[in-house]
Amino acid sequence: MSQRLGRVTRVSVLAERFDSKDAFLADAQRYRRELMAHCYRMTGSLHDAEDLVQETYLRAWKSYEGFQGRSSIRTWLYRIATNTCLTALDGRARRPLPSGLGAPSSDPTADIAEHHEITWLEPLPDSPREHPSDPSVIVASRDSVRLAFIAALQHLPPRQRAVLVMREVLQWKAAEVGEAIGASTAAVNSLLQRARAQLDEVQPSQDDDLAEPETPEAQELLAKYISAFETYDMDALVTLFTDDAIFEMPPFDGWYQGPTDIVALSKTHCPAEGPGDMRFIATTANGQPAAALYMLNRETGAHEAFQMHVLSVQSGGVSHVVAFHAGDGSFAKFGLPATL
Template identity: 60%
Template sequence: MSEKPTSEEFLRLADPMRRELLAHCYRMLGSVHDAEDLVQETYLRAWRGYDGFEGRSSLRTWLYRIATTACLTALDGRARRPLPSGLGAPGHEGAAPLSRDDEVPWLEPVPDHLAGVAGGDPATVVTTRESVRLALVAALQHLPPRQRAVLILRDVLRWRAAEVAEALGTSTTAVNSVLQRARAQLAAVEPSLDDPVAPLSPGQRELLDRYADAFERYDVDEIVRLFTDDAVWEMPPFTGWYQGPANIVRLISTHCPAGAPGDLRLVPVSANGQPAFAMYLRDGAVHRRFSLLVLRLAGERVRHVVMFLDLRLFDLFELPELLEASAVK
């Protein structure tokens, strides 16, 4: 048996795959924080077992097998991570009182730079962007863990059924059966997943500028014009979700702590391969971190906004806690 490699040698071979493994664990778990923990566990397990790696598959395939097994173990008995619209309750009236639930393990967004949705091979970037879309990751949460694993390994990573069967300790027939059920359930939960993912058009980039400007000027009439007629707004950990431009603006007017031009500052970021903004709220002479908004566009309108109020996300996105007055328009 060959001598066990040093940690430097192992990391030289395995470390370039860290971002794609994090994206894989994120699809499985719906949490960046949990995914980071599972990637660390994957590397630890791989390092400990590397002297038994016989090379019958590639190192990448071997690491994915370890990561998938670790994710399935972590998901055993754990509640899924939903968005408010995935809880099964009807839409809410914007002026109604808010209901908050901090006990629900809500879905989290992933920064593009952590998931590998930037730079590198263009084809790989497009595939990664499609496979970490917020709508897809939210829909995956409706699948039992093994169905989730089969669908990701087959439809995202493009593994052969036999490879998936070996990784999960089952038969090829069982894998094909599970995949069929998973695809059907996913289509029922989120029919729009077949919509193509395309780079932002010049018109969409202008829309995003108008969106940020409308909120910073607190121009309610302009905000209404930017949404599609069936637009949805949700904001975990609050359990309600809101549909229609007028209802969304009613929600903002009733419950947003901002109320005047200059109260909000929006900083563009990217999450889940989608346009996003870090929103800061005025606090005296500065603006403090307030929420993270992930947008889904339809043509040159906003179709869906998820406002995440978990302030820990600002650290993941490498964003400052506050913006000084000089940084504000």
């Protein structure tokens, strides 16, 4: 009887707080950013994550009258978002980076080929309003969207991916995860064990000690990186990379390792011809330093959106760069103009 009265009381409180489904939906918007990150971890796509968050809110709005208040609104939304992602991922191929396709590093002087038929991993713009009073929360949030982690998650089947994210990132109990995805606690623990084992095989160890984007070291290296490209100083560029640095640029399927090969790639295939052809805007993506590249269009005289370079910065230099093609209005998602 007391449990029933408690449940009725919680529902009554919710009814008083949200006098309509629209009022509930308006209040639930405060969780949009974290739900976006959750759906991004599940899918590896900003565009898909945006659609899935919209679907999550639509499903929540439609089923709100059945919400009994046994969990928080936030937990309830995460359950809906997770199952929405699992439905969307059914039968879909994973989103890789070129270095995750299983091929060896490429010859930087060989021809390069675009592969738009592959659904590539996409970058995630950082929130401009992360709470500065709790650095530990910021770091944990950034770690969970690092490119290396998101790329590694793509190797997991969707249910393993969901369990790992909910247990390791959201810190849910196994029983809570099981209730959310319709599995027993034993099944959740088994899925988590397999996911951890698979992740240990594919996640690179070189990204364990990345510098935070606001640290002096990261900012200095990003500034030098931008300057080397803008002045077309390849001798300066080669000194910025670690010995085993990786450079890749989806939708091209090749990846390149080592400072010499990276610079040779730039000299061979970059459309820039000299100083001034490239301009950059420093930003952040996936909790990492990033630089938006604008390439000179010689016909119009304008610098146009070209690539988003997301850097992994460590004590020895730049260890990894993913140069994402600036397509489908991706610069606008970062609050950046299409031309300079």
